[in-house]
Amino acid sequence: MTDTTPRIYVSTKRRPKEDGRFVSGAGRFVADIARPGMLHVALVTSPYPAAQIINVDTSVAAACPGVVTILAGPELANATAPLANAVDTPGVKIFPLAQSTVRYVGEWVVAVAAETRAMAEDAAELVEIDYDPMPFVVDPTEALGPSSPPVHSDHGNNILYDRVFTWGPVTDDFTISPHQLSFHVRWGRSATVPIETFGVIAEWGAGNQILDVWASIQMPSYPEQIASSLKIPLNRVRVHYDVDVGGSYGVKRGIKHTILVGYLARKLSRPIRLIEDRLENMTGGDMHGPDRRFDVSVAFDAQGVIRSLKLRALEDVGAQTGRAPFQLGKPVSAIVGAYRINSVEYHATAVSTNKTGQTAVRGFGMSPTNVALEMAVDKVARYLSLSRLTVRRRNFIRAYEFPYRIPSGSEYDSGNYHTVLAKARDLSNLDKLLARRDAARALGYVAGIGLATCLEPGGGNSAFEPLLNPKNETTTWPESCAIKVDRTGRVTATIATSSSGQGHQTLVATIIGEELEIDPDQIQVLHSDTLSALPGNTPVASRMAIMLGGAAAGAARKIRERVIQIGAHNLGCGLDDVIYCNGRVVRVGYGGQFITLDHIALIAHREFHNLPPGLSEPGLQAIHVEQVPQGGTLPKSDGRVQMYPCYSFAAHMVYAEIDRLTGKVSLEDYSIAHDCGTVINPDIVRGMVIGGAAHGIGAALYEEFVYNSAGQLLSGTFVDYVMPSAHEVPYIRVAEHCTPSPLTSHGQKGVGEGGYLGAPAAVMSAVNDALNPFGVECLELPLRASKLADLLAEAE
Amino acid sequence: MKRAVTLTINGEAISSEIEPRTTLVDFLREDVMLTGTHVGCEHGVCGACSVLLDGTPIRSCLLFAIQAEGHEVTTVEGLVEEDGSLGLLQDSFWETHAMQCGYCTPGMLIAAYGLLAESADPTEAEIREAISGNLCRCTGYVQIVDAVRLAAARMRQQ
Amino acid sequence: MKAATFEYVRPTHIDEVVSELARAGTDARIIAGGQSLVPMMAMRLVRPELLVDINHVSELTGIGKNNDSVCVRAATRQADAGRSEIIARVVPMLAAAVPFIGHNQTRNRGTIGGSLAHGDPTAEVLLVAMALGVTLDLRSEKGERSVNIKDFAVAPMETVMEEDECLVAARFQPAPTDLRVTAVVEEVAPRAGDYAILSVSAEIGLDLGGFCRHLRLGVSGATPVPFRPHMVEIALADSLLADDEVDDAVHLIDPVLDPESDVQASAAYRRRVAPGLLGRAIRTARDRAVVSLV
Ligand code: FES
Numbered sequence A: 001m002t003d004t005t006p007r008i009y010v011s012t013k014r015r016p017k018e019d020g021r022f023v024s025g026a027g028r029f030v031a032d033i034a035r036p037g038m039l040h041v042a043l044v045t046s047p048y049p050a051a052q053i054i055n056v057d058t059s060v061a062a063a064c065p066g067v068v069t070i071l072a073g074p075e076l077a078n079a080t081a082p083l084a085n086a087v088d089t090p091g092v093k094i095f096p097l098a099q100s101t102v103r104y105v106g107e108w109v110v111a112v113a114a115e116t117r118a119m120a121e122d123a124a125e126l127v128e129i130d131y132d133p134m135p136f137v138v139d140p141t142e143a144l145g146p147s148s149p150p151v152h153s154d155h156g157n158n159i160l161y162d163r164v165f166t167w168g169p170v171t172d173d174f175t176i177s178p179h180q181l182s183f184h185v186r187w188g189r190s191a192t193v194p195i196e197t198f199g200v201i202a203e204w205g206a207g208n209q210i211l212d213v214w215a216s217i218q219m220p221s222y223p224e225q226i227a228s229s230l231k232i233p234l235n236r237v238r239v240h241y242d243v244d245v246g247g248s249y250g251v252k253r254g255i256k257h258t259i260l261v262g263y264l265a266r267k268l269s270r271p272i273r274l275i276e277d278r279l280e281n282m283t284g285g286d287m288h289g290p291d292r293r294f295d296v297s298v299a300f301d302a303q304g305v306i307r308s309l310k311l312r313a314l315e316d317v318g319a320q321t322g323r324a325p326f327q328l329g330k331p332v333s334a335i336v337g338a339y340r341i342n343s344v345e346y347h348a349t350a351v352s353t354n355k356t357g358q359t360a361v362r363g364f365g366m367s368p369t370n371v372a373l374e375m376a377v378d379k380v381a382r383y384l385s386l387s388r389l390t391v392r393r394r395n396f397i398r399a400y401e402f403p404y405r406i407p408s409g410s411e412y413d414s415g416n417y418h419t420v421l422a423k424a425r426d427l428s429n430l431d432k433l434l435a436r437r438d439a440a441r442a443l444g445y446v447a448g449i450g451l452a453t454c455l456e457p458g459g460g461n462s463a464f465e466p467l468l469n470p471k472n473e474t475t476t477w478p479e480s481c482a483i484k485v486d487r488t489g490r491v492t493a494t495i496a497t498s499s500s501g502q503g504h505q506t507l508v509a510t511i512i513g514e515e516l517e518i519d520p521d522q523i524q525v526l527h528s529d530t531l532s533a534l535p536g537n538t539p540v541a542s543r544m545a546i547m548l549g550g551a552a553a554g555a556a557r558k559i560r561e562r563v564i565q566i567g568a569h570n571l572g573c574g575l576d577d578v579i580y581c582n583g584r585v586v587r588v589g590y591g592g593q594f595i596t597l598d599h600i601a602l603i604a605h606r607e608f609h610n611l612p613p614g615l616s617e618p619g620l621q622a623i624h625v626e627q628v629p630q631g632g633t634l635p636k637s638d639g640r641v642q643m644y645p646c647y648s649f650a651a652h653m654v655y656a657e658i659d660r661l662t663g664k665v666s667l668e669d670y671s672i673a674h675d676c677g678t679v680i681n682p683d684i685v686r687g688m689v690i691g692g693a694a695h696g697i698g699a700a701l702y703e704e705f706v707y708n709s710a711g712q713l714l715s716g717t718f719v720d721y722v723m724p725s726a727h728e729v730p731y732i733r734v735a736e737h738c739t740p741s742p743l744t745s746h747g748q749k750g751v752g753e754g755g756y757l758g759a760p761a762a763v764m765s766a767v768n769d770a771l772n773p774f775g776v777e778c779l780e781l782p783l784r785a786s787k788l789a790d791l792l793a794e795a796e
Numbered sequence B: 001m002k003r004a005v006t007l008t009i010n011g012e013a014i015s016s017e018i019e020p021r022t023t024l025v026d027f028l029r030e031d032v033m034l035t036g037t038h039v040g041c042e043h044g045v046c047g048a049c050s051v052l053l054d055g056t057p058i059r060s061c062l063l064f065a066i067q068a069e070g071h072e073v074t075t076v077e078g079l080v081e082e083d084g085s086l087g088l089l090q091d092s093f094w095e096t097h098a099m100q101c102g103y104c105t106p107g108m109l110i111a112a113y114g115l116l117a118e119s120a121d122p123t124e125a126e127i128r129e130a131i132s133g134n135l136c137r138c139t140g141y142v143q144i145v146d147a148v149r150l151a152a153a154r155m156r157q158q
Numbered sequence C: 001m002k003a004a005t006f007e008y009v010r011p012t013h014i015d016e017v018v019s020e021l022a023r024a025g026t027d028a029r030i031i032a033g034g035q036s037l038v039p040m041m042a043m044r045l046v047r048p049e050l051l052v053d054i055n056h057v058s059e060l061t062g063i064g065k066n067n068d069s070v071c072v073r074a075a076t077r078q079a080d081a082g083r084s085e086i087i088a089r090v091v092p093m094l095a096a097a098v099p100f101i102g103h104n105q106t107r108n109r110g111t112i113g114g115s116l117a118h119g120d121p122t123a124e125v126l127l128v129a130m131a132l133g134v135t136l137d138l139r140s141e142k143g144e145r146s147v148n149i150k151d152f153a154v155a156p157m158e159t160v161m162e163e164d165e166c167l168v169a170a171r172f173q174p175a176p177t178d179l180r181v182t183a184v185v186e187e188v189a190p191r192a193g194d195y196a197i198l199s200v201s202a203e204i205g206l207d208l209g210g211f212c213r214h215l216r217l218g219v220s221g222a223t224p225v226p227f228r229p230h231m232v233e234i235a236l237a238d239s240l241l242a243d244d245e246v247d248d249a250v251h252l253i254d255p256v257l258d259p260e261s262d263v264q265a266s267a268a269y270r271r272r273v274a275p276g277l278l279g280r281a282i283r284t285a286r287d288r289a290v291v292s293l294v
């Protein structure tokens, strides 16, 4: 199926609305906002991975110039409710400031509020805290054991979640398959690490009794959690969405920051600002990502057809839980990837350790799982001496099989994996690449070609919540849009989210422009605030093109319908006698007699007498709250669930050379073919795909939060936590394919995560293809140069 | 103790009283209210704080404002044309969508501006070298490379 | 990450610099480019009470050459050294190292003297200074003294500079003019331009017959401070720098290597890669010199 629908604005090159303010330095990020009388917070953090707090002495600090208040954990805990837990672990109680014990290095213990940030830091240095160090655990496997010191003593042990899911006849499939392979894969602790740290300002209005919040946030249920932790009614919390967020990709979830400043703002009746500095961000920002170990087994036949998969995933979520364990849930939505695997056993375990807490990272746990899955396919190919392309083709779901239901219950909406893989092969010029690799090898170079595919589920209803926590009955995750056409015919849309680079204003304007056939540049799109906004769930899970796009289309279609009604009435004819075209209602066959949208807007707002009978509401406005396609049902008892509606697909091809001496990996050529259904804005989609891949390259080769055995973070600065620069990321080329989704307003699917889901697996595939002639392999991310060089040296 | 400082920012003479410990980026953002220049790390790695000092790109988190006494500082806000319209480089960044969240963008523009001041027709390798001290987490740099190339081509045509 | 408070002076003459240092005692620090100092101050790992800004002392900037040495004054910007025609011609190893020092924004500000004065073992300028046996001129109120670089950088982030002393200049021996001289710096860094796991440098001079009559080498990252492997220089003296000769000779450094493990690389890695990298630098320099011979 190829998309041939004629379109005016969708899928055409248009300059994104947002970029104008960013290139002129006029973006409005949270640190750009100054409220009158604002105080600044600095934090005193734990130097120990686990300790009792014996005494906190703030007397010297309190006497420092500019200090307004110093807050310790017990006062805050008395006044607030614990932060929400994802899974059902009532013994795990988290507050923004440690109460009597600290659980990781960098955990916040005391907050200082002062007239300037520098003054707050001056005083924070002088807070004296006595600790009594306690036993701690750093290794997740050790943390599983009964004798390991529990990170949360009230929970009793460190296992926060543990369940084995079996979908289909796994045992039988393994028995009847002639071949089996088992191996271990490790995904190192990395994260998305936006260039902007998290920041928040809270201000309590004495007059209106509203807590105003400006934050660099990308988090569902943020106002709800603020209200419940601070014990104030939800309609007294106003989160302003008109704050530009300097990148998130999942991690901007400063709920503890917000509770802290929210409490102080109410207590002191002054606006309070907390902008993490980079050190706070890296250690105490609770933004580390998945840290996962897999045991993988596959059962397959002589043709390389994989029948069954066993996946054991052990996730080290650190000391704070939040939504982290849910990242074991999302992979269920595409647990077999693009393949017709008949049965799956999935054993998911989340364990706590004395490390910084984990939070959501791009793909929400899927990128590690995809590495495990793709390595399995590569290994099958290698084992049978088949090409990796061939094995993928043999296992791919066929284009005619859609919609296709996978063993874990989700139905894939549409796709054409064979075609997209072929496009990737052609874009990469695979034959030439193979020749290049072989020539390089002949000269003694270590060279390899990597290949990986990935599914990108988008637009879901958060079904992993009830899946992993039966007390949670979430079955919808709506998104909304309100459109008003003012009396002059100008269109303004409001959306219920902030944006962190996804281009939502462009998305909404393009779709409304398409539906109303008016220039998107003339459409105003506003980020509202949580008190005036309709329901929304923020731009997580590759959902906004699907959900916000659907909401915008839904509202625009309602407007259009009403415009046609008013237009036909005023043209003196029936609905069937008019068409809507280019912002006009035109009477068919009457010499082009028409009435403009502007005129209709005026009628709607001012001339009630000209409204058609039956239209009793003046004005021209519409709201639409989009329900998740395919959503609405709880998981079955065996865990089968329709988790996401739309499934994008991508294939990555990469050519890598490894310096045999130093181990340095150089990505010499990188191609991606992808299919996210209908593209709304081509430049935005291209950027998302490439940017996601670059991020995945970082996770694959460079980035890791490393802890030593003493529980100290060794890579807590930008010097030690190495993110790729323009030297490390190649000129990634992109080809598109379009298999529209039958479930969305314009056939669109999600695209924010796919690059990140494919790249780590592709790079690992390339590196192992390069290592293969030497008889060694490395299935541990990041694939640091030193690690690879050590392996190559061993092999010699 | 506060000290007097006088410098030129985007062509305008600015005098102020500051603590010596105030970095140039904090001074620009908090005292002069030019918030276009961003802070990403405060330890000299990310390049988000890049500004031009007497025409060459530097990291403004690694310079105390008082050290800028008598110097000329240009920030992203100063890259616009005299009539206030976008500069050619800024417009090229927009044209290729060389950003997503926009947070690294001012620093990238400064780094690229420094390059184009020296080289009319930079190669891809030169462009990458020039922006390699600026981390971008969103884009993967490709559309930024495109933007700088486009800007160079447009400048050559002028 | 805001620096602790300090006082700030901006002398315009070297005498004022050293008298400020003498007055403040241990609590003063010189700031030139600030590219190493300011991050440490922001993290409050360093907290001077007085900052002496030497950027306005004209005697401390500039590059000069007399008969027996090239003098690079301490506050000379790395970028200016990289652009200097004298450096390119007479101290080619320094010219080869400049592109590896940080990024263009930091080189525009960072100084040659700053890289040396911190004693940061990963600094490329220190590597070059070691390899070339640079002489450093130091000055205090008490007077002037000159120290050879190998007596200067004694441990990581530790030099023999007294608290009241100011680094005035580094004096480099010019490379021979009667030979084909080339210089190469090789580095392993987790991210190009950032701090190196290992770096090596080689400056060679071939005569018309292709014999090596001049060889200066440096190795950094495998010992507490960078060192000059004399034993390799001696072993390869007057040779043709054939691959096998080079590959054998570089292993003469093995016994002196004393690396540590860190996040980026194990000690074993540094131990294994350092000689190989040195060999690569020598061979590359040789190949370039040979090309210029024919
Ligand atoms: S904020 Fe200056 S380099 Fe990162």
Ligand code: FES
Binding pocket: A195, A246, A247, A501, B098, B099, B100, B101, B102, B103, B104, B105, B135, B136, B137, B138, B139
């Ligand atoms: S555009 Fe977001 S960091 Fe570069």
